[in-house]
Amino acid sequence: MPPASIPPKASATSSRLAWALAAALAAAGAALPAPGQDKPAPWDAKLYNPVPLPDDVVLPMPCGGSMAFRKVVVPASGALDDYQVTIGAADAARGYAEAPRQVQLAGSFPQGKAERYLLVGKYEVSQLQYQAVLQGECPKPAMPGRLAQGGVTWVDAVTFADRYTLWLRANAAAALPKDGEEAGFVRLPTDTEWEFAARGGAAVTPVDFQERTFPMPEGLGRYVWYGGTQSAAGKPQLTGLLQPNPLGLHDILGNMDEIVLEPFRASKLGRLHGQAGGFTVRGGNYLTPEADIRTADRQEVPHYQGDGPRRAPTTGLRVVVAGPVVSSKARLRDIQAAWSALGSQSSDEPAAKGPDPLAGQAAEDPMEELAIIAKAAESQAMRARLESLQLRIRGNIAERDEQRERSLKALLRLGVFLGQKLRDDGQSLVSLRRIVAQREADKQPEDRIAPLRTRLADEEKVQEETLRYYANTVLGTAADFDADPIRRQRDILAAEFKGLGLAELLPLLEKHVDHLLNYRKSGLVSRNKWLSDYEKP
Numbered sequence: 001m002p003p004a005s006i007p008p009k010a011s012a013t014s015s016r017l018a019w020a021l022a023a024a025l026a027a028a029g030a031a032l033p034a035p036g037q038d039k040p041a042p043w044d045a046k047l048y049n050p051v052p053l054p055d056d057v058v059l060p061m062p063c064g065g066s067m068a069f070r071k072v073v074v075p076a077s078g079a080l081d082d083y084q085v086t087i088g089a090a091d092a093a094r095g096y097a098e099a100p101r102q103v104q105l106a107g108s109f110p111q112g113k114a115e116r117y118l119l120v121g122k123y124e125v126s127q128l129q130y131q132a133v134l135q136g137e138c139p140k141p142a143m144p145g146r147l148a149q150g151g152v153t154w155v156d157a158v159t160f161a162d163r164y165t166l167w168l169r170a171n172a173a174a175a176l177p178k179d180g181e182e183a184g185f186v187r188l189p190t191d192t193e194w195e196f197a198a199r200g201g202a203a204v205t206p207v208d209f210q211e212r213t214f215p216m217p218e219g220l221g222r223y224v225w226y227g228g229t230q231s232a233a234g235k236p237q238l239t240g241l242l243q244p245n246p247l248g249l250h251d252i253l254g255n256m257d258e259i260v261l262e263p264f265r266a267s268k269l270g271r272l273h274g275q276a277g278g279f280t281v282r283g284g285n286y287l288t289p290e291a292d293i294r295t296a297d298r299q300e301v302p303h304y305q306g307d308g309p310r311r312a313p314t315t316g317l318r319v320v321v322a323g324p325v326v327s328s329k330a331r332l333r334d335i336q337a338a339w340s341a342l343g344s345q346s347s348d349e350p351a352a353k354g355p356d357p358l359a360g361q362a363a364e365d366p367m368e369e370l371a372i373i374a375k376a377a378e379s380q381a382m383r384a385r386l387e388s389l390q391l392r393i394r395g396n397i398a399e400r401d402e403q404r405e406r407s408l409k410a411l412l413r414l415g416v417f418l419g420q421k422l423r424d425d426g427q428s429l430v431s432l433r434r435i436v437a438q439r440e441a442d443k444q445p446e447d448r449i450a451p452l453r454t455r456l457a458d459e460e461k462v463q464e465e466t467l468r469y470y471a472n473t474v475l476g477t478a479a480d481f482d483a484d485p486i487r488r489q490r491d492i493l494a495a496e497f498k499g500l501g502l503a504e505l506l507p508l509l510e511k512h513v514d515h516l517l518n519y520r521k522s523g524l525v526s527r528n529k530w531l532s533d534y535e536k537p
Contacts, residue, residue: 039064040063040064040138041064042064042066043064043065043066043128043141044141045066046143046146047065047126047128047141047142047143047145047146048061048065048066048067048068048123048126048128048129048146049066049068049122049123049240050146050238050239050240050241051240051244051250052068053070053248055070055071056068056069056070056122056248057069057070057071057119057177059168059172059175059176059321060168060171060172060175061129061132061133061164061167062132062133062138062167062171063132063138063139063141064138064141065128065129065132065141067121067125067129067319068121068122068123069119069120069121069122069320069321070119070120070121070122070247070248070249071111071117071118071119072107072117072118072119072120072193072196072197072201072247073107073111073115073116073117073201073202073495073499074105074106074107074115074116074117074118074196074201074202075114075115075202075492075493075495075496075499076106076107076114076115076116076492077113077114077488077491077492078334078338078488079331079334079335079337079338080335080338080339080342081106081338082104082105082106083104083105083106084102084103084104084402084406085102085103085104085105085196085209086100086101086102086103086210087100087101087103087192087195087196087199087296088100088101088267088296088298089212089294089295089296091296094296095267096266096267097264097266097267097298097299097300098267098296098297098298099267099269099270100270101267101270101271101272102270103192104192105190105192105193105196108177108179108184108321108322108323108324109177109178109179109184109323110179112495113491114488114491114492114494114495115495118193118320118321118322119177119184119320119321119322120189120193120197120247120249120318120320121249121318121319121320122240122244122248122249122250123148123239123240123249123250123251123318124148124149124239124250124251124255124256124258124316124317124318125148125149125160125316125317125318125319126145126146126147126148126149126239127139127144127145127146127147127148127149128141128142128145128146129149130149130152130160131145133160133163133164133167134156134159134160134163143238146238146239146240147236147237147238147239148236148237148238148239148251148255148256148316149256149316149317150236150256150312150313150314150315150316151311151312151313151315152259152311152315152316152317153279153303153309153310153311153315154259154279154301154303155303155309157188157259157317157319158187158188160317160319161185161186161187161188161319162186164186164319165185165186165187168186169183169185176321177321177323178323178327179323179324179327179328179331180327180328180330180331181327181328182323182324182327182328183323184321184322184323185321185322185323186319186320186321187261187319187320187322188259188260188261188317188319188320189258189260189261189318189319189320190260190261190262191260191261191262191280191282191298193260193320194258194260194282194283194318195282195295195296197247197249197252198214198245198249198252198253198282198283198295199214199295200214200215200245200246200247201246201247201499202495202496202499202500203246203247203499203500203501204246204500205500212294212295212296213253213293213294213295214245214246214295215246216243218243220290220293222242222243223242223243223244223245223253224242224251224253224254224255224284224293225237225242225251225254225255225286226254226284226286226288226289226290226293227286227287227288227289227290228289228290231254231286231290232254232255232286232287234286234287235286236255236256236286236313236314236316237251237255237286239251239255252283252318253283253284253293253294253295253297254283254284254285254286254288254293255285255286255316256283256285256286256314256315256316256317257281257282257283257284257285257299257301257312257314257315257316258281258282258283258316258317258318259279259280259281259315259316259317260279260280260281260282262276262280263276263277263278263279263280264276264277264278264279264280264298264299264300264301265277277300277302278300278301278302278303279300279301279303280298280299280300280301281298281299281301281315282297282298282299283295283297284297285314285315286314287314301315342394342395342397342398342401343393343394343395343396343397343398343401371387373386404481404485405485405488405489408477408480408481408485408486408489409489409492409493411473411476411477411481412477412486412489412490412493412509412512412513413493414473415470415473415474415477415512415515415516416493416505416508416509416512418466418469418470418473419470419508419511419512419534420505420508421466422463422466422467422470422530422531422534422535423508423534423535425459425462425463425466426463426531426534426535427535428459429456429459429460429463430535432452432455432456432459433456435452436449436452436453436456439452463531467527467530467531468527470530471525471527471530474512474515474516474519474530475519475525477516478516478519478520483517483520486513486516486517487513487517490509490510490513493509494506494509497509508534511533511534514533515530515533
């Protein structure tokens with residue numbers, strides 16, 4: 001492939017030659033080792049994973065190389081469940097490209113009951129990795145090859161992903177993650193996947209997720225290569241020299257602009273505009289001013305400049321491993337069943353029976369009744385409009401159901417917080433009661449005991465108020481939500497807690513859900529038992 005040093009404004013002749021060479025290499029599949037070729041020695045791990053972590057996923061590459069990935073987990077349970085987040089930023093000057101909008105995403109591969117994941121490149125693709133896949137001869141593995149690859153077009157990036165996938169399937173198919181019958185493949189991240197991962201995904205709190213950058217406790221300069229002599233000094237840098245983001249991803253901001261899968265579209269107040277343009281790059285680069293570093297950074301790059309492809313030395317790539325949506329017959333059945341259930345009380349829409357489909361009583365499920373009426377309509381135009389109306393109503397109901405489920409998750413999170421406070425306050429009260437009892441037993445002066453008794457009474461009053469608030473939360477949640485969604489959101493919230501490193505909250509979550517489900521069965525308000533459950537170690 002043309003080297004990263006080709007400037008953005010190369011001559012028409014050199015641009016044409018570079019484009020022709022790229023096409024020739026792609027067509028010839030030059031990255032695939034020739035039959036009978038000696039197997040190259042493996043690269044030193046410092047060339048592809050200089051900061052190893054125990055849970056890294058490392059996939060082999062041509063020429064003895066490797067690429068490190070991180071699992072990015074997305075909480076989700078059912079076949080059509082996805083995870084909603086808000087991306088973008090409220091910056092009026094960049095609103096046309098980065099205005100906040102709600103998006104949904106889900107992982108490709110299952111993990112447990114309420115998680116799916118995709119693999120995201122731990123580092124930007126290096127020059128060594130890029131050449132190993134796309135050059136005819138294996139490059140010499142050396143430290144300068146760890147520089148992030150620049151001068152990449154969208155076509156180059158897609159070709160790299162395609163050639164790497166073909167090599168993996170031919171040489172290391174067992175190393176690829178699978179969902180059902182289908183193995184994963186390498187591709188560019190979507191716009192949403194990139195920003196979700198860049199912000200820290202489920203490994204940061206919802207508040208931190210909305211900040212300008214992911215948490216950087218050691219300061220921006222320890223995490224990002226940006227423009228200026230105090231940072232990148234106008235040059236691309238070796239991958240992995242700085243600290244990673246909370247998901248373990250290095251250089252996700254700065255160093256190289258990173259290409260995503262979709263074309264650029266402008267923002268239009270909460271959604272993307274309909275016109276698709278050039279390709280989209282994210283995250284800023286080694287020339288971006290420090291003040292402009294932000295996770296929402298989203299720029300359009302034209303595919304062509306003059307009569308050739310536009311190649312900017314600041315444009316690189318990071319790849320993901322994902323999979324198809326319909327990965328098996330069983331998965332397809334699950335998706336079909338989930339789709340039929342959206343916005344409907346019944347997953348089946350029975351065919352009208354008898355000579356008059358409208359004879360007899362109306363169906364209890366309004367969506368079912370509307371389906372029967374649509375099928376009975378004599379006019380094709382009326383039938384089409386009724387079916388369209390049915391889909392719109394189902395969509396509105398499905399959106400309402402999703403909002404209810406998010407509200408339920410928020411209530412469960414509140415219940416855990418209140419349970420944690422009851423536990424902590426209970427431990428404080430036990431200690432305080434012990435001190436008062438000891439001083440009374442020692443017959444200490446009243447002026448040393450009275451302040452503690454007052455403090456004890458105040459803290460007992462606070463605990464009683466917290467317990468009352470907790471009980472109201474249990475009663476309200478149990479009245480508004482059935483057992484199945486409570487269990488479903490429990491599993492999703494548990495996945496979020498694990499992602500945030502808050503596994504210590506899982507027992508509190510289980511206790512709270514037990515209180516909810518038991519109250520739904522018995523109808524008994526067991527405040528003393530609920531308090532006792534949290535006071536137990």
